[in-house]
Amino acid sequence: xxxxxxxxxxxxxKAGVVDENGKILSKVSCPTGVERGHEAVIADMAQLxxxxxxxxxxxxxxxxxxxxxxxxxxDPAREIVPFCTNLxxxxxxxxxxxxxxxxxxxxxxxxxxVAGLAESVAGVxxxxxxxxxxxxxxxxxxxxxxxxxxxxxxxxVGSELGHMIICVDGEMCTCGNRGCWERYASATALINxxxxxxxxxPDSLIGKDGxxxxxxxxxxxxxxxxxxxxxxxxxxxxxxxxxxxxxxINFIDPEMIVIGGGVSAAGDFLLNAIRAKLPSMIxxxxxxxxxxxxxxxxxxxxxxxxxxxxx
Amino acid sequence: xxxxxxxxxxxxxKAGVVDENGKILSKVSCPTGVERGHEAVIADMAQLxxxxxxxxxxxxxxxxxxxxxxxxxxDPAREIVPFCTNLxxxxxxxxxxxxxxxxxxxxxxxxxxVAGLAESVAGVxxxxxxxxxxxxxxxxxxxxxxxxxxxxxxxxVGSELGHMIICVDGEMCTCGNRGCWERYASATALINxxxxxxxxxPDSLIGKDGxxxxxxxxxxxxxxxxxxxxxxxxxxxxxxxxxxxxxxINFIDPEMIVIGGGVSAAGDFLLNAIRAKLPSMIxxxxxxxxxxxxxxxxxxxxxxxxxxxxx
Numbered sequence: 355x356x357x358x359x360x361x362x363x364x365x366x367x368k369a370g371v372v373d374e375n376g377k378i379l380s381k382v383s384c385p386t387g388v389e390r391g392h393e394a395v396i397a398d399m400a401q402l403x404x405x406x407x408x409x410x411x412x413x414x415x416x417x418x419x420x421x422x423x424x425x426x427x428x429d430p431a432r433e434i435v436p437f438c439t440n441l442x443x444x445x446x447x448x449x450x451x452x453x454x455x456x457x458x459x460x461x462x463x464x465x466x467x468v469a470g471l472a473e474s475v476a477g478v479x480x481x482x483x484x485x486x487x488x489x490x491x492x493x494x495x496x497x498x499x500x501x502x503x504x505x506x507x508x509x510x511v512g513s514e515l516g517h518m519i520i521c522v523d524g525e526m527c528t529c530g531n532r533g534c535w536e537r538y539a540s541a542t543a544l545i546n547x548x549x550x551x552x553x554x555x556p557d558s559l560i561g562k563d564g565x566x567x568x569x570x571x572x573x574x575x576x577x578x579x580x581x582x583x584x585x586x587x588x589x590x591x592x593x594x595x596x597x598x599x600x601x602x603i604n605f606i607d608p609e610m611i612v613i614g615g616g617v618s619a620a621g622d623f624l625l626n627a628i629r630a631k632l633p634s635m636i637x638x639x640x641x642x643x644x645x646x647x648x649x650x651x652x653x654x655x656x657x658x659x660x661x662x663x664x665x
Numbered sequence: 666x667x668x669x670x671x672x673x674x675x676x677x678x679k680a681g682v683v684d685e686n687g688k689i690l691s692k693v694s695c696p697t698g699v700e701r702g703h704e705a706v707i708a709d710m711a712q713l714x715x716x717x718x719x720x721x722x723x724x725x726x727x728x729x730x731x732x733x734x735x736x737x738x739x740d741p742a743r744e745i746v747p748f749c750t751n752l753x754x755x756x757x758x759x760x761x762x763x764x765x766x767x768x769x770x771x772x773x774x775x776x777x778x779v780a781g782l783a784e785s786v787a788g789v790x791x792x793x794x795x796x797x798x799x800x801x802x803x804x805x806x807x808x809x810x811x812x813x814x815x816x817x818x819x820x821x822v823g824s825e826l827g828h829m830i831i832c833v834d835g836e837m838c839t840c841g842n843r844g845c846w847e848r849y850a851s852a853t854a855l856i857n858x859x860x861x862x863x864x865x866x867p868d869s870l871i872g873k874d875g876x877x878x879x880x881x882x883x884x885x886x887x888x889x890x891x892x893x894x895x896x897x898x899x900x901x902x903x904x905x906x907x908x909x910x911x912x913x914i915n916f917i918d919p920e921m922i923v924i925g926g927g928v929s930a931a932g933d934f935l936l937n938a939i940r941a942k943l944p945s946m947i948x949x950x951x952x953x954x955x956x957x958x959x960x961x962x963x964x965x966x967x968x969x970x971x972x973x974x975x976x
């Protein structure tokens with residue numbers, strides 16, 4: 355038996371057929387076209403899934419289940435997606451609509467959560483008992499896998515790790531609170547820190563492509579090049595990142611914390627900085643704690659993880 | 666079959682015999698006498714346990730297991746208590762020493778963790794799938810129960826909820842980090858906030874027993890009495906408390922969060938304040954989230970929870 359995984363993004367839909375080891379057998383994609391409304395998008399998702407099955411040389415009888423990763427959550431009690439900001443969805447009966455076309459067990463998960471599941475089946479955290487996945491990009495998303503299964507809480511609202519509060523009375527967050535982790539540890543936060551530093555130190559390498567073209571990569575590259583101002587920004591950013599990582603360790607003490615998302619492209623420069631900072635911040639300093647690793651599946655994690663929801 | 670539970674504190678030892686429903690059948694106690702060293706203390710623990718069995722009118726053959734709650738942790742990989750500050754223990758083979766006297770399965774858990782387990786067996790969270798227990802006193806301790814079982818992490822260093830960082834660059838903590846939750850949400854924190862406020866507003870009811878006699882109760886009583894300064898302090902304290910509670914909800918989304926420890930003596934005044942503040946801080950505002958409740962087992966939680974480690 356194989357599993358269909360569908361990765362729903364604000365701009366593109368991807369569907370793939372995945373075997374029980376998390377290997378992709380086929381994958382296809384198309385634009386999302388959110389402006390057409392949820393029924394048209396879900397109809398396309400179903401057709402895309404069937405196309406992926408055909409491309410793998412299989413039939414629907416070979417499929418055990420369909421998993422869907424969305425940039426939001428499903429209310430597990432009602433099997434309704436209450437809202438999905440990027441898709442303009444509100445109270446969408448995703449499972450019900452999908453089942454009309456593909457009458458198989460349908461599973462729905464948050465995109466960061468399924469990416470974490472993918473890593474734990476076929477990526478860096480394969481074989482790891484309990485892991486936490488972080489996707490560090492525009493925001494900070496989280497996925498928790500305990501004993502090989504997604505853990506997203508009793509009401510399905512858990513693993514929103516970017517919204518742990520790490521700075522009471524701090525920066526205003528889109529969620530209405532102040533001081534959420536993603537205000538400090540996302541690529542967006544790093545960019546804002548870089549912009550502020552450039553204003554104060556106009557000669558910094560951070561500004562080499564112009565003040566309007568600062569990305570997380572610009573700041574990180576400037577730090578890599580030894581720019582003093584960029585290194586100070588980066589060091590502070592790593593501290594903010596570690597504040598949340600330490601909270602995760604002190605909370606659920608996973609075996610591994612996996613870092614994905616845009617900022618993880620910094621590779622060893624990121625990993626080494628986190629690993630160097632953590633030991634002084636760990637509570638039980640003489641005890642072993644989670645290893646910190648980079649995600650390995652990249653963009654395929656969405657399809658693989660969604661598919662593995664049904665495993 | 667029955668279960669022995671031993672509650673190890675810095676000043677007193679308690680042991681009890683507990684049935685499978687978490688009901689205490691007998692309990693006995695004696696001073697800890699930490700200055701005598703761990704071997705003497707553990708020998709006393711074993712004798713106290715045997716005394717509790719006799720007092721329940723049972724024999725050791727009726728006992729299924731022995732559970733021990735300590736103000737620290739055990740390294741699960743080595744079955745060693747690496748350190749226990751209040752007991753002056755360092756690298757203590759607790760299980761091995763206890764087993765020499767009572768040859769039954771021996772389980773060791775953190776005191777806050779076992780109190781959480783007790784509540785989930787015989788207290789307010791009985792029947793609840795996933796719960797988080799908070800003991801708010803000198804510090805803030807945490808216990809996580811998932812699916813009826815203690816969850817304390819892969820290396821046994823989890824559920825140190827008082828050391829989630831809620832204020833980067835904030836107050837210095839004994840653990841070496843800045844901004845740990847217990848620096849803001851413990852009774853100690855409330856007392857410090859009360860003292861500071863009294864310095865600025867010497868007429869506040871907070872000082873009615875003198876500036877040197879401020880307790881969490883003094884501040885809370887002054888707030889209950891409508892003292893404006895005390896109410897401001899209390900409101901800020903509740904915000905700090907909720908910052909951590911919201912982080913817990915956004916992280917693992919439990920069914921219930923149970924509040925115990927000294928500060929929980931404030932009862933409904935505390936509960937109502939938390940429940941009033943939370944809705945505006947919740948991430949998924951339209952979704953159900955954890956109920957917040959007061960612990961019900963009080964001092965018996967230590968014995969019951971330790972005993973239930975073997976269930």
